[in-house]
Amino acid sequence: GAVVSQHPSRVICKSGTSVKIECRSLDFQATTMFWYRQFPKQSLMLMATSNEGSKATYEQGVEKDKFLINHASLTLSTLTVTSAHPEDSSFYICSAPQYTQPSYGYTFGSGTRLTVV
Amino acid sequence: QKEVEQNSGPLSVPEGAIASLNCTYSDRGSQSFFWYRQYSGKSPELIMFIYSNGDKEDGRFTAQLNKASQYVSLLIRDSQPSDSATYLCAVFMDYGGSQGNLIFGKGTKLSVKP
Numbered sequence: 712g713a714v715v716s717q718h719p720s721r722v723i724c725k726s727g728t729s730v731k732i733e734c735r736s737l738d739f740q741a742t743t744m745f746w747y748r749q750f751p752k753q754s755l756m757l758m759a760t761s762n763e764g765s766k767a768t769y770e771q772g773v774e775k776d777k778f779l780i781n782h783a784s785l786t787l788s789t790l791t792v793t794s795a796h797p798e799d800s801s802f803y804i805c806s807a808p809q810y811t812q813p814s815y816g817y818t819f820g821s822g823t824r825l826t827v828v
Numbered sequence: 829q830k831e832v833e834q835n836s837g838p839l840s841v842p843e844g845a846i847a848s849l850n851c852t853y854s855d856r857g858s859q860s861f862f863w864y865r866q867y868s869g870k871s872p873e874l875i876m877f878i879y880s881n882g883d884k885e886d887g888r889f890t891a892q893l894n895k896a897s898q899y900v901s902l903l904i905r906d907s908q909p910s911d912s913a914t915y916l917c918a919v920f921m922d923y924g925g926s927q928g929n930l931i932f933g934k935g936t937k938l939s940v941k942p
Contacts, residue, residue: 717871745929745930753934754916754932754933754934754935755916755932757929804871804872806930809874816860816862816874816918816930817930818874819871819872819873822870822871824869
């Protein structure tokens with residue numbers, strides 16, 4: 712089946728630094744990539760939607776200048792957390808539509824556990 | 829606002845019993861419904877999807893959909909301790925054309941006791 716490769720799986724960074732998270736679709740083209748954030752014991756929250764070749768769409772309350780999304784190709788989308796702070800510590804997960812029809816559901820990356828110290 | 833509601837649990841069942849997980853959704857026009865399983869510290873994995881009213885069975889799992897009641901459920905037969913996880917209900921909201929979004933419930937935590 713379709714696979715989305717996400718890395719790093721874990722990262723610890725100092726406050727004020729930037730962290731880049733990559734998601735690659737393997738053996739399929741992901742024209743769209745969704746980025747979620749999940750705090751402990753809470754549900755997935757959609758942060759933004761990236762589309763290859765165009766600007767990302769951010770959900771209300773998500774700072775686009777802080778969470779930079781780039782969808783450079785049909786197989787790669789990146790999320791950069793800039794000037795990270797401890798409150799940005801969370802589990803970040805990407806996902807892409809599994810088939811050409813989006814209603815077939817999404818394939819998730821394995822997630823990135825970000826800890827900002 | 830389009831919503832997907834689940835009982836957060838925890839739902840505790842003994843090993844071998846049937847676990848019943850429920851979900852309601854607000855958008856009557858929704859067409860696609862999914863159940864994901866998420867182990868602690870891991871990303872969600874798709875268990876089942878269902879589009880039509882009625883039951884859909886896959887091994888020990890049965891998804892049930894009632895569009896009139898805007899209700900979807902997941903039954904797990906012969907529950908095993910390895911089924912202990914959070915189960916996320918997701919509903920695809922179609923915005924038209926090729927646009928849409930998968931809306932997740934907050935998940936129900938299932939605990940299967942040996």
